[in-house]
Amino acid sequence: MDSCCGLIISCSKVPVPLRGISVEVQVKGFVADVCATLRYKNMEEKPIEAIFVFPLDQDSAVYSFEATVEGKTIVAELQEREQAHKTYDEAISQGQEAFLLEEDKSSGDIFSCSVGNLPPGQEAEVKLSFVRELPVESDGAVRFVLPTVLNPRYTPKDHDVSVTAAIPRLPADKIPYSLALNAHFQSVYGISKIESNCQLEPIQYTDGDKLSAKVSLAQGHKFDKDVELLAYYLQANTPSAMVEAGLPDAVEGSIMADPVVMLNFYPNIPETKEKANSGEFIFLMDRSGSMMENMSSEQNAPRRIDSAKETLILLLKSLPLGCYFNIFSFGSEFSSIFSESTAYTQESMAEAVKLVNQMDADMGGTEILEPLKRIYKTAGRPAHPRQLFVFTDGEVGNTKFVIDEVRRNAHNHRCFTFGIGDGASTALIKGLARAASGTFEFITGKERMQPKVLQTLKCSLQPMVKDITLTWILPPGVEAKLLSGTPTAIFQGQKSIVYAQLKGKVEQGTEGQVSLAYSFKDEMVANVLRFTLKLTQSERPTMHRLAAKVVISNLIGGENPEEKSEEVKKQIVETSVQSGVISPLTAYVAVNKETKNPVKGPPVQRSIPLYGAPVAMACCMPMPRMMPGGPPRALACSMAAPGVCYSVRDPKHRMNQQTGRLSQK
Structure with a gap:
């Protein structure tokens, strides 16, 4: 058997055990209740442990998890996190089938589902349910998003590796599992239309007054963009x-x-009849390498950096005369176009627009913390309240540290954020805005960009x-x-x-x-x-x-x-x-204690691939800890089938539960 670099111990072509995902969405007014079913089948000749790391919106309240095997449904129990790991690992060691669902400690928009000891040829279903509030967009649309894109999160130096770094990646047309989605909308105000960034089956009104409607995702979704549904009610802004x-x-x-x-x-x-002519507007632009990616896989889709630049230029041209402004760029390092915030005039605006047009995603990693510290160290201008605008795809591994920095300085500014492209971290984008009394928007397409930008600017110009x-x-x-x-x-x-x-x-x-x-x-x-x-x-x-x-x-x-x-x-x-709502300190665990034929020997881990370009070092590094406790794993990667990674339990290594780092005994 071929050997590979680092901790990779074998290379072979292996099938992906996740066969399909079906989602049922019930929307009543401004709240969505969602049930997602994941269907697995072990098509190998040895027992496996399937690990699926996936995104959910930061505000999702996951409240139920259950598994069905051999016609029997096992309802999971929500336990303290370490106890859940212990329960799971003890079941695995005894040859029982076990299931684990947990939230990433470093970022609340990443979850992991583990299906352990799935015997050869056996099928299993796991269901997870969650609820979340739905925002009302600037054009009155009630927005539901099912995240399907989880971009790799950049890990700054001296920080633990993000769990996303080791997720195998495949092109959209190579993802081997399918997605089906049905959504039912109800509103006492009536539903005028439902739109989507994805292809839908024709809308079906289920009553004559158009108070309820059903839509379904057309077959063939490629997992290259989040599924966005926009429902337009006849009255949306009613207390x-x-x-x-x-x-x-x-x-x-x-x-x-x-x-x-x-x-x-x-x-x-x-x-207010007074025309705003004050304020210090600081713009922080992500120019890391990931911003070079296209907004979607659609033909002629713009790059993230180009959409961010267009958003920034629209804001620059809309600022009030008499204010001050500056633009910071960041990647592995950071810079600003002016040494300090400068007066906004026709000339300074034109100069700034020229420099923004020259920007590219050529500054390396996503080190957002240091430019934030520099901005906060710079004294503000009297009588000009500071407004900070952040443009990023959210591929940050130290989310909580960044949010904490903004929160510590919330007394002297407001923060407004734009998440650029599909897969932008809702934990980062929402967290930054909430930490400093601002608003957030997600830019996923050009057609709805302008009202979002102008609404954000209007909020920033509104007195506190x-x-x-x-x-x-x-x-x-x-x-x-x-x-x-x-x-x-x-x-x-x-x-x-x-x-x-x-x-x-x-x-x-x-x-x-x-x-x-x-x-x-x-x-x-x-x-x-x-x-x-x-x-x-x-x-x-x-x-x-x-x-x-x-x-x-x-x-x-x-x-x-x-x-x-x-x-x-x-x-x-x-x-x-x-x-029953999961937290970073708890996890759902289910054990099939009536396993007919206990599995003998340790299962081989299979890591479910997601859409995206392969991460250069992903197959040569350990899966960071958002995985069950007990004996850790050493990764192995299929070179014949790029993006399908797995590991085996190895007593010589142990994954630290707190840091996610692998250490040798």
């Missing part, structure tokens, strides 16, 4: 409140036991809203415990979501009222939302799960969860286990 009853068998006092209310505000900020408060008027004996926190930023036309747990005895049909008040240009403004406490009992407690996700995210705060205090980690695990 609303939904109250969901607690679960009778939930732990008393927990989020799941009490009613939860979800409030959707659309603040009506008074228009201050002194934000929430005041509740509820029936006697009922009080609201805020779960999402008071909003930290409010923009005209932008939805603001609030979650609260209702404590006390809630009488059916009584009334409630919430006032969102804030100071805008020294004037107090209040937006009032009145609602009926009509408790709805559901088998799927969607509002509770979304609220639990928000609580977990707030406890983590964009930081490394392992560095939190023991008390905070305990709260994260408790909230996660009680709600």
Whole structure:
């Protein structure tokens, strides 16, 4: 058997065990409930362990995981992460089939599904379910995205290797598994149309009033772009409140036991007649090598760097006279076009546009942290509030460190982000904007770029809203415990979501009222939302799960969860286990304890390939730890079938659970 470099121990042509993915989407108003089914079959003559690393939106609340083998369904249990690894590894060592689902600790938009000890010739299905809020775009579209592109994340020096670095890659037409997707939309306001960046079967309205509709993805999706569905409701920007009853068998006092209310505000900020002529606008442009890639595999698709440049130039030409601006570029190093922010004039704008047109993706890696530090070390200009704009494809491995840097400096600026191209990290793009009271947009096609850019600029020119408060008027004996926190930023036309747990005895049909008040240009403004406490009992407690996700995210705060205090980690695990919503400190695990023929010997790992150009060193490096604990693996890569990688359990090596690094005993 041929030997390969580094830890690669064998090379052979192997089939990919993942055969297909089917997705069912239920959208009610502005919330999506998704069930994804992954179908596996071991077509080899030896037992395997299939590892599938895949993207999900940062805000997805994964609440269910189950496996079906030989006609039997095994519902997974959500356990503390290390215990789940232990459960999984003990099952593998005993020859039992086991299944593991976990979230990456370094970035909340990456997940891993492990199917262990799948015997030769056997099939298995795993199902995972999640819910998420849906944003309303600047043109009124309600946007659902199923991420299918997971780009490799660049790892800066002195940081642990990203799990994406070792994922095998294949061209779009070589991906051996299929995708089927059905989406059902319901809206009390009526649905005028549904559009997509992918080919769809014709829309089917399921009632005469067009309050519900169904669309399906056409056959032949190539996994080279995320699946985006844009639903246009007849009314999208209407304030609303939904109250969901607690679960009778939930732990008393927990989020799941009490009613939860979800409030959707659309603040009506008074228009100002003053023309904006102040502000310091700092633009941070990603010019790393990955920005050389095309926006999609479609013919004549622009490069990411060209789309970013077009976005930046549109902003430059729209800035108000009298402001200041500067442009930073970054890759392995960074630079700026001016030594300091300069006054915005027709001449300086023309010079900047000329220099932007000359930019290319020629600066190496994605080292965004250092230019951010330089920007924050530079003193701002009095009477010119600083606004930071970031343009990147999000291929960053040290996401939490970058977000933390922005958060530490949130007191002196706002951050607005643009994710460029399919597969842009939602954890980074959303995290940066939320850390500094800004907004985020994802640029995936030219046709919808301009309204997004202009909406972002409008938000940046809006004076800061201050002194934000929430005041509740509820029936006697009922009080609201805020779960999402008071909003930290409010923009005209932008939805603001609030979650609260209702404590006390809630009488059916009584009334409630919430006032969102804030100071805008020294004037107090209040937006009032009145609602009926009509408790709805559901088998799927969607509002509770979304609220639990928000609580977990707030406890983590964009930081490394392992560095939190023991008390905070305990709260994260408790909230996660009680709600069933996965977190970086928990994992879902299922074991088939009735395996008819226990597997003998260690399984061989098969790493499921994703779309993309092969990473030069991917097959010569260990799979970073977002994998089951116990005896680690040494990788092997198929040279005959590029992109199909696997490993075997090797007692001479051990994968560090905290760092993801491989070490020898």
